[in-house]
Amino acid sequence: xxxxxxxxxxxxxxxxxxxxxxxxxxxxxxxxxxxxxxxxxxxxxxxxxxxxxxxxxxxxxxxxxxxxxxxxxxxxxxxxxxxxxxxxxxxxxxxxxxxxxxxxxxxxxxxxxxxxxxxxxxxxxxxxxxxxxxxxxxxxxxxxxxxxxxxxxxxxxxxxxxxxxxxxxxxxxxxxxxxxxxxxxxxxxxxxxxxxxxxxxxxxxxxxxxxxxxxxxxxxxxxxxxxxxxxxxxxxxxxxxxxxxxxxxxxxxxxxxxxxxxxxxxxxxxxxxxxxxxxxxxxxxxxxxxxxxxx
Amino acid sequence: xxxxxxxxxxxxxxxxxxxxxxxxxxxxxxxxxxxxxxxxxxxxxxxxxxxxxxxxxxxxxxxxxxxxxxxxxxxxxxxxxxxxxxxxxxxxxxxxxxxxxxxxxxxxxxxxxxxxxxxxxxxxxxxxxxxxxxxxxxxxxxxxxxxxxxxxxxxxxxxxxxxxxxxxxxxxxxxxxxxxxxxxxxxxxxxxxxxxxxxxxxxxxxxxxxxxxxxxxxxxxxxxxxxxxxxxxxxxxxxxxxxxxxxxxxxxxxxxxxxxxxxxxxxxxxxxxxxxxxxxxxxxxxxxxxxxxxxxxxxxxxxxxxxxxxxxxxxxxxxxxxxxxxxxxxxxxxxxxx
Numbered sequence: 001x002x003x004x005x006x007x008x009x010x011x012x013x014x015x016x017x018x019x020x021x022x023x024x025x026x027x028x029x030x031x032x033x034x035x036x037x038x039x040x041x042x043x044x045x046x047x048x049x050x051x052x053x054x055x056x057x058x059x060x061x062x063x064x065x066x067x068x069x070x071x072x073x074x075x076x077x078x079x080x081x082x083x084x085x086x087x088x089x090x091x092x093x094x095x096x097x098x099x100x101x102x103x104x105x106x107x108x109x110x111x112x113x114x115x116x117x118x119x120x121x122x123x124x125x126x127x128x129x130x131x132x133x134x135x136x137x138x139x140x141x142x143x144x145x146x147x148x149x150x151x152x153x154x155x156x157x158x159x160x161x162x163x164x165x166x167x168x169x170x171x172x173x174x175x176x177x178x179x180x181x182x183x184x185x186x187x188x189x190x191x192x193x194x195x196x197x198x199x200x201x202x203x204x205x206x207x208x209x210x211x212x213x214x215x216x217x218x219x220x221x222x223x224x225x226x227x228x229x230x231x232x233x234x235x236x237x238x239x240x241x242x243x244x245x246x247x248x249x250x251x252x253x254x255x256x257x258x259x260x261x262x263x264x265x266x267x268x269x270x271x272x273x274x275x276x277x278x279x280x281x282x283x284x285x286x287x288x289x290x291x292x293x294x295x
Numbered sequence: 296x297x298x299x300x301x302x303x304x305x306x307x308x309x310x311x312x313x314x315x316x317x318x319x320x321x322x323x324x325x326x327x328x329x330x331x332x333x334x335x336x337x338x339x340x341x342x343x344x345x346x347x348x349x350x351x352x353x354x355x356x357x358x359x360x361x362x363x364x365x366x367x368x369x370x371x372x373x374x375x376x377x378x379x380x381x382x383x384x385x386x387x388x389x390x391x392x393x394x395x396x397x398x399x400x401x402x403x404x405x406x407x408x409x410x411x412x413x414x415x416x417x418x419x420x421x422x423x424x425x426x427x428x429x430x431x432x433x434x435x436x437x438x439x440x441x442x443x444x445x446x447x448x449x450x451x452x453x454x455x456x457x458x459x460x461x462x463x464x465x466x467x468x469x470x471x472x473x474x475x476x477x478x479x480x481x482x483x484x485x486x487x488x489x490x491x492x493x494x495x496x497x498x499x500x501x502x503x504x505x506x507x508x509x510x511x512x513x514x515x516x517x518x519x520x521x522x523x524x525x526x527x528x529x530x531x532x533x534x535x536x537x538x539x540x541x542x543x544x545x546x547x548x549x550x551x552x553x554x555x556x557x558x559x560x561x562x563x564x565x566x567x568x569x570x571x572x573x574x575x576x577x578x579x580x581x582x583x584x585x586x587x588x589x590x591x592x593x594x595x596x597x598x599x600x601x602x603x604x605x606x607x608x609x610x611x612x613x614x615x616x617x618x619x620x621x622x623x624x625x626x627x628x629x630x631x632x633x
Contacts, residue, residue, distance in 0.1 A: 022508075029471050095323045103628065108358065115609075243467075
């Protein structure tokens with residue numbers, strides 16, 4: 001097994017290099033956030049400081065951008081998840097002949113470069129609001145929410161669709177047979193079934209909105225979000241305050257990812273428990289049936 | 296054709312298509328090609344309306360109309376607002392002429408700067424796509440086929456963390472890393488390999504590395520998902536029949552993972568060609584990249600129709616790349632957007 005060992009060794013080296021490449025730059029940037037020199041540097045590490053974090057929080061533009069970004073993120077979730085849900089339901093109901101055309105239209109924003117989505121959103125709404133006399137709608141936040149919603153809704157749709165395709169229509173029919181109305185079926189059968197997918201898509205929508213730059217930089221007009229302020233700061237020059245922001249984002253992601261992992265594990269466990277109980281009940285029932293009824 | 300009537304075309308055409316859509320659906324139902332309860336019967340009135348209105352708004356006002364408006368604008372001259380919709384607002388090719396010749400009227404000199412930037416962008420994006428595929432494939436294969444569950448969870452977590460770090464910050468990380476006083480240069484100087492700091496950023500090495508880095512994960516997740524669904528027994532069978540390792544990959548794993556490969560490649564190419572943050576942060580003043588040129592059409596030259604034309608050129612390129620991928624891999628669109 002000498003060849004196997006050499007193979008494994010090469011592979012281990014490859015994995016190590018891969019993760020150094022993936023995480024190294026972030027780690028270097030992270031360390032520079034705690035070092036004192038004006039220009040972000042890791043070596044020599046002069047002295048430990050939290051000054052850059054203070055500077056970051058004192059940056060009024062950055063904090064304003066953060067508020068706008070959070071606000072836009074919430075609005076994008078509020079629009080994209082319902083649209084994605086509707087898009088997925090229509091996908092399962094539309095006639096076979098139209099499905100490919102429909103699919104092409106709604107998935108196209110995923111394959112369109114972000115700057116083109118931003119540009120086209122601005123161009124269309126500038127004309128539309130001028131012609132229809134609704135100029136008040138020509139607003140950075142409104143346009144950004146719409147621009148981001150175009151492709152984020154498609155993400156949501158794809159996530160929800162994946163779960164919807166596993167939906168057993170017999171459940172719906174059973175509810176209808178028992179006298180439920182259509183809205184009741186939707187509310188009490190379909191939505192609970194889709195809940196995990198809705199939850200995942202909401203999280204994904206928020207994160208995708210929050211970190212978006214390409215679409216936002218066009219559609220935000222004169223307003224600013226965290227990413228556009230950040231881009232301006234980075235262009236002006238490198239300061240460790242930007243590294244400090246990255247440290248905060250990485251920390252938040254880490255906490256979020258861990259929380260999601262724990263939630264997922266717990267829900268997997270409950271699901272397993274439930275299916276175990278259901279299976280036991282079914283077996284008991286079958287066993288009962290198999291026995292001849294007492295005369 | 297005036298400005299306002301352009302908007303009518305932009306709105307009218309899709310409206311006609313939508314009506315055709317409904318007519319077709321009705322036709323299918325009427326002649327029994329499609330059976331079962333009708334749409335509103337099946338969903339109820341309120342939910343049916345919610346479905347139709349939200350998808351209609353999405354498809355038309357968010358996706359199709361803006362794209363058409365952009366294409367419409369790209370064929371118009373640049374005019375002061377007062378003259379928009381006036382007699383001089385005619386359809387024209389001058390914005391595309393500018394891309395090719397650097398002038399709206401003469402065709403004597405080629406606009407080498409923009410043309411070069413365009414082809415360099417395409418070429419580099421393709422190169423980065425191939426590079427990222429080569430980097431990610433072994434790890435994706437390992438994660439999908441021979442990793443234990445516990446190890447897989449750790450690997451996935453390690454991959455997800457950089458995934459949500461914003462593009463600008465990722466580019467910034469490379470600037471910190473590769474600047475003349477950065478740690479890479481210090482290491483090179485310290486080891487005596489070079490006598491003077493290497494200007495990675497000026498040579499665009501930083502930009503290309505930053506782009507490859509930024510979209511690494513766009514490659515690995517589709518690959519992982521595709522390879523994961525391959526039955527391990529197929530690999531075992533191939534091995535038992537004496538296939539060398541590269542045969543297993545070329546004839547068993549890759550054909551199976553085709554949709555994932557196409558999807559990852561499409562995403563990486565599209566994101567690279569459309570990347571704006573990395574060129575802004577890592578590019579120097581002499582860097583040739585297409586998206587900053589598009590950006591400058593809008594916010595430096597204030598020539599929106601020209602910007603729209605440039606954006607449309609980029610869009611057509613990306614669409615062509617997607618079609619090429621689908622053709623080369625003999626796939627349908629549905630298979631790569633999963």
